[in-house]
Amino acid sequence: MARQEVNIGVEGNDGTGDSIRESFRKSNENFSELYAVFGQGGTINFTALSDTPDELTSNTIPLVNDAGTAIVLATLASNSAIDASLQDTITFSYNVAGKLIISTAFTEMSDDLTPTLGGPLSANGNPIAKVEVSESAAARYGSNSNN
Numbered sequence: 552m553a554r555q556e557v558n559i560g561v562e563g564n565d566g567t568g569d570s571i572r573e574s575f576r577k578s579n580e581n582f583s584e585l586y587a588v589f590g591q592g593g594t595i596n597f598t599a600l601s602d603t604p605d606e607l608t609s610n611t612i613p614l615v616n617d618a619g620t621a622i623v624l625a626t627l628a629s630n631s632a633i634d635a636s637l638q639d640t641i642t643f644s645y646n647v648a649g650k651l652i653i654s655t656a657f658t659e660m661s662d663d664l665t666p667t668l669g670g671p672l673s674a675n676g677n678p679i680a681k682v683e684v685s686e687s688a689a690a691r692y693g694s695n696s697n698n
Contacts, residue, residue, distance in 0.1 A: 553599075554581060554584075555577035555580060557573075557574045557577050564574045584636070600622075602620070604622070604623065605619075608624050608626075610626065610643075610645055611625060611626050611627075612624070612625055613625075627640040627651075629643075638653065638663075638664070640656050641655060642655075
């Protein structure tokens with residue numbers, strides 16, 4: 552809730568300001584909000600705060616904007632949000648009440664149809680290098696593997 556200003560009118564008792572009842576209603580609501588902020592009872596809804604979105608969206612998380620001036624709601628996403636042709640490597644599940652489950656989409660190397668190696672790798676002391684692979688090289692390797 553935003554702070555509510557009591558309209559005191561132009562002059563005393565001229566009938567242009569808030570009624571006594573309306574003035575005290577606004578005062579009570581302002582005090583309830585203050586008490587809630589300081590943990591003394593009362594509540595403040597998240598959407599009532601001035602720097603938050605007015606409406607909440609399901610399956611989003613609050614983040615501070617780039618300028619650091621407000622809270623925005625962001626949707627969790629994986630690789631396909633950057634490029635629709637990419638296969639997602641992370642999945643999100645909201646199926647368990649009160650839980651966000653984050654999992655890797657690949658549980659085995661064979662799940663990744665286009666695996667890439669970012670640098671050298673040791674396989675039990677044997678080096679694996681990032682080398683270009685062509686169909687002809689793969690065919691030559693396959694024909695020599697019987698030796």
